[in-house]
Amino acid sequence: MNTFHNESAEDILHQNSSNPSLLFVDDDQDVQAAARLLFRRRGIKMLSAYDTQEALTQLAIHSFDLVLLDLNYSKGATNGAEGLALLKDILILRPDLPVVVVTGHSGVTIAVEAMRAGACDFVMKPWNNDRLGNLVDKILDGRKSETMAESESILIIASPDMKRIVAEADRLAPTRAPLIICGPSGSGKTVLAQRIHALSRNTGPIRMIYAEECNRLPEGGGTWIFRDVEALAPSLQRQLADRLDGGEAVRVIALTSQDRKTLEAQLEPRLMLLLGMVTLVIPPLNERPDDIPALAMHFLRYFASRHGLPEPVMEPRHLAALQAGLWPQNVRSLRATIERAVLMGTWETPSESPNASGDGTPTLRDAERSLIETALRNHSFNVTKAARELGLTRPALYRRMARYGL
Incomplete structure (x- = not known):
């Protein structure tokens, strides 16, 4: 799975926080590097995503003023279907966020289709730096950054x-x-x-x-x-x-x-x-294990950014344990497990978790307790709000809190 290749946090912090920012979605690292140099010279912060999942995660983590969107991310893809599907998701999440399609293989016909679907303009590769820069400046002129989306509003699916x-x-x-x-x-x-x-x-x-x-x-x-x-x-x-x-x-x-x-x-x-x-x-989540890797990577990046901590390395054995796990609250349980891994800086193993099952998978009791603890912390131990997040009644949450000594 790809990883983000962006300017370091230190680089971004040294830029004027009032500068506009854009997300560029393109699987070509050379294209990304050329665009980053162009926009840095114009005082525009640019972050990169190399496929659909990374783009959606970036939208959950950061606020942007503009998206530049390539239409193909898989090797050999030329029909623009991946980009058109992502465009739809972007406009669901941020209806007012301008999207400019940047296309080469897909051609003008697909770019026009993207504009009919909601893109505000398109440019062809290889682009002219002045034209692309002027187009971006025109769109960004006077635009205010949007507020950050919450991860819960992002629908991450793969199954x-x-x-x-x-x-x-x-x-x-x-x-x-x-x-x-x-x-x-x-x-x-x-x-x-x-x-x-x-x-x-x-x-x-x-x-x-x-x-x-x-x-x-x-x-x-x-x-x-x-x-x-x-x-x-x-x-x-x-x-x-x-x-x-x-x-x-x-x-x-x-x-x-x-x-x-x-x-x-x-x-x-x-x-x-x-x-x-x-x-x-x-x-339920355990009946669609193909969704677990995509969700896990999304939550890893989201919580690493939210808490200002590095992402713990997720090895194949960790992913296998997640896919074999019991998830009593489904995506919520997985979310809590990933947040705890980010906060602790490591993944629990059987030797580190005395209540874990013999195969390294947290028990149902472990997962439920962790989920409840996380919900209570997220809402400063407001039981009403925590119960609502968990989909429980207040009495049901109180019973579980008593069961786990919380």
């Missing part, structure tokens, strides 16, 4: 199952159809729901509603995301069904950790009929 699910979600996103997203806690239901809203034609607000705490339905339209929809009070279930039956200008995305059959027994039949025309099912 065929998740690619299929995301493709179906993207196909349905422009419609107004209500949806149910099923999947175990921490598997990525909320991030997928946010992606659907971002790709929809719904210009209204997005509202996150915790069904267990909901006393009344919101007013107005937009997208309503109900977490643990089965916990919605029966009277509110009937009211929600009435609103959907009445054609109210709202889109409902219902999230649940239950399977469809169990959910049918818990929801008012009319509401289930209205919501359940389309159900997307996200499998």
Whole structure:
């Protein structure tokens, strides 16, 4: 897997912090080096990414004013499909972030397709330094940097199952159809729901509603995301069904950790009929091990930057242990494990972790305790916020805290 080849942190710190910054996504190190020299002379900070995953991680770590986007990253690729898919992801994460396509092999036709998809301009390789520099200056002129994205808003996928699910979600996103997203806690239901809203034609607000705490339905339209929809009070279930039956200008995305059959027994039949025309099912993380390397590298880079610490070296044996691991809270559990590795500067082995299983994989108890500790620390031991992050009720979190002596 590629690593970032950027200016050192010291180099960046010596630059004026008010200088604009851009991300250049291109797999060619020579092209990156030439671009870095060009933009350094113009007082523009440039960071590099060499493929899709690195680009998404950089967007989670840093704020940028502009993205320069090559369209092919794999050896022999010329059709621009990788870059067009990444362009879509960038515009979901940062709708107002300008993207300039930089293309050679793909040609003008694909560059024009990229502009139709949301890119603001394109340049051809080999570029003219003055023209590229002037184009970038024009776009950056007067633009303010965006706030940093949170890692949770980044959808990192590599497995065929998740690619299929995301493709179906993207196909349905422009419609107004209500949806149910099923999947175990921490598997990525909320991030997928946010992606659907971002790709929809719904210009209204997005509202996150915790069904267990909901006393009344919101007013107005937009997208309503109900977490643990089965916990919605029966009277509110009937009211929600009435609103959907009445054609109210709202889109409902219902999230649940239950399977469809169990959910049918818990929801008012009319509401289930209205919501359940389309159900997307996200499998648990241990059933899609191909996603684990991509997620692990993303979280390694994210937390190393967030905490200002070096990334611990991830050897093949560490990755094998992660892929064989038990993840009771799915991506959340993996996230907590990677953050702990960054904070400790090393990976736990059986000799370092007395509670670990014989094959070096943390036990279910270890993983759950670590996850709870991390959530509590992240929220300064605010139990309500930690419980919400973990997808638990306050009483359920208190019981687990007592079990682990926290």
